[in-house]
Amino acid sequence: MAGIRRRELIKTATVGGVALSLGGAQGLLVANEEVRAQEAPLRVASWPNRQLLDLLKIEHPLIQAPMGLHTSPAMPVAVGRAGGLGSFPCSTFTAAQLRDLGRKLLAQTDRPLNLNFFCHVTKRNPALEAAWLKRLAPYYTELEVNPPAALVSARPPFDAEMCDAVVELKPRVVSFHFGLPEATLVDRLKAAGCVIFSSATTVAEARWLEERGVDAVIAQGLEAGGHRGMFLTTELASQLGTLALVPQVVDAVKIPVIAAGGIADGRGIVAAFALGAAGVQMGTAYLQCPEATISPYERAALKSAKDNLTMVSNVLTGRPARVFVNRIVRELGPLAADAPSFPLGTPALAPLVSKAESQSSADFTGMYGGQAAALGRELACGELTSVLAKEALERIRTLYRAS
Numbered sequence: 001m002a003g004i005r006r007r008e009l010i011k012t013a014t015v016g017g018v019a020l021s022l023g024g025a026q027g028l029l030v031a032n033e034e035v036r037a038q039e040a041p042l043r044v045a046s047w048p049n050r051q052l053l054d055l056l057k058i059e060h061p062l063i064q065a066p067m068g069l070h071t072s073p074a075m076p077v078a079v080g081r082a083g084g085l086g087s088f089p090c091s092t093f094t095a096a097q098l099r100d101l102g103r104k105l106l107a108q109t110d111r112p113l114n115l116n117f118f119c120h121v122t123k124r125n126p127a128l129e130a131a132w133l134k135r136l137a138p139y140y141t142e143l144e145v146n147p148p149a150a151l152v153s154a155r156p157p158f159d160a161e162m163c164d165a166v167v168e169l170k171p172r173v174v175s176f177h178f179g180l181p182e183a184t185l186v187d188r189l190k191a192a193g194c195v196i197f198s199s200a201t202t203v204a205e206a207r208w209l210e211e212r213g214v215d216a217v218i219a220q221g222l223e224a225g226g227h228r229g230m231f232l233t234t235e236l237a238s239q240l241g242t243l244a245l246v247p248q249v250v251d252a253v254k255i256p257v258i259a260a261g262g263i264a265d266g267r268g269i270v271a272a273f274a275l276g277a278a279g280v281q282m283g284t285a286y287l288q289c290p291e292a293t294i295s296p297y298e299r300a301a302l303k304s305a306k307d308n309l310t311m312v313s314n315v316l317t318g319r320p321a322r323v324f325v326n327r328i329v330r331e332l333g334p335l336a337a338d339a340p341s342f343p344l345g346t347p348a349l350a351p352l353v354s355k356a357e358s359q360s361s362a363d364f365t366g367m368y369g370g371q372a373a374a375l376g377r378e379l380a381c382g383e384l385t386s387v388l389a390k391e392a393l394e395r396i397r398t399l400y401r402a403s
């Protein structure tokens, strides 16, 4: 009986064509399967899929997500030390800032590190932007602040100048959100020895990324905190949850698939591997770490998080992002058809955010977080990474024993 159940588990775990190597065993489908099953509980479980571990030479296929202004340099360093892959978001830097910060960051670790960039295209539309400022006028009046004279973006997309800086820094991984930069830049990064990741929210996006040379695709389910990485579609209503997205992406591409969205503990990590993922990227789970650079408002929102307090809204930046609901999301959104192009929603709200926060109010603050926020724990980044790895490996061992 135990043998039969174990055979079923093996069948399930070969989703995506990768054999489950529970107990570190290489050839699981061997004749003396029952004998090995009896020995297995004494062994330490290993990760079911080694694609990402072998590619990056890391111990645990766990990635701390890049999280805009919420990630301190201490976070990726600590995650790397604990055996995972740490990420550092660079979408708000100039090339000069990137050179300076990147050098300092890379000097702190000899572990692989991921530098993350945005590839958005801002579509300027003066009439729409003026109309949006008009929509915000009652709030400017209420809070007694001046509206911005013009909407100026503080988030340049990845360009040739940035690419020069990254090629000099040579991080092990460069990841992108919202697609990819032009092909010549991707080629230059690859020639410099960087591994390229990018987010996909549909099968078509995953295929598009693979065709353009991406080394691993991050399948981002709708549960995810922060901006939707969507770039071939704007149709939010048809975006998939992680459970449905990951296996379909695994079936569609040959490159390793990293699951993201709603994963915050060992249970979610093991589920992602059962779906065929080669790794897991977690953002919201790391937001409660003391090293995270989040506002007191967001920390409070995370502490009191429940299953139903986030929504996908475009009123904060112009692009759909999963956030904790606050006044501006409720009153103008969650989705506004007339929001300006990303990232111009941010400067439009900036005077309101500053004034409200000076009065201890988070009515206009962007508080990004995913559906699994309530599963978050207040642990230091390195410790959290070790705990997540331990939980997942123990759960794998338990499932294996149960078979």
Ligand SMILES: Cc1cc2nc3c(=O)[nH]c(=O)nc-3n(C[C@H](O)[C@H](O)[C@H](O)COP(=O)(O)O)c2cc1C
Pocket (backbone or CB within 6 Å): 065, 066, 067, 068, 069, 070, 089, 091, 116, 176, 177, 199, 220, 223, 224, 225, 226, 227, 260, 261, 262, 263, 281, 282, 283, 284, 285, 287, 368, 369, 370, 371, 372
């Ligand atoms: C606060 C926050 C900020 C984020 N900022 C970025 C970013 O700058 N770049 C990026 O590629 N992804 C960003 N993301 C999305 C993550 O890469 C990832 O897809 C997401 O966190 C996974 O879902 P989870 O939050 O449920 O773990 C952000 C997520 C959060 C929660």
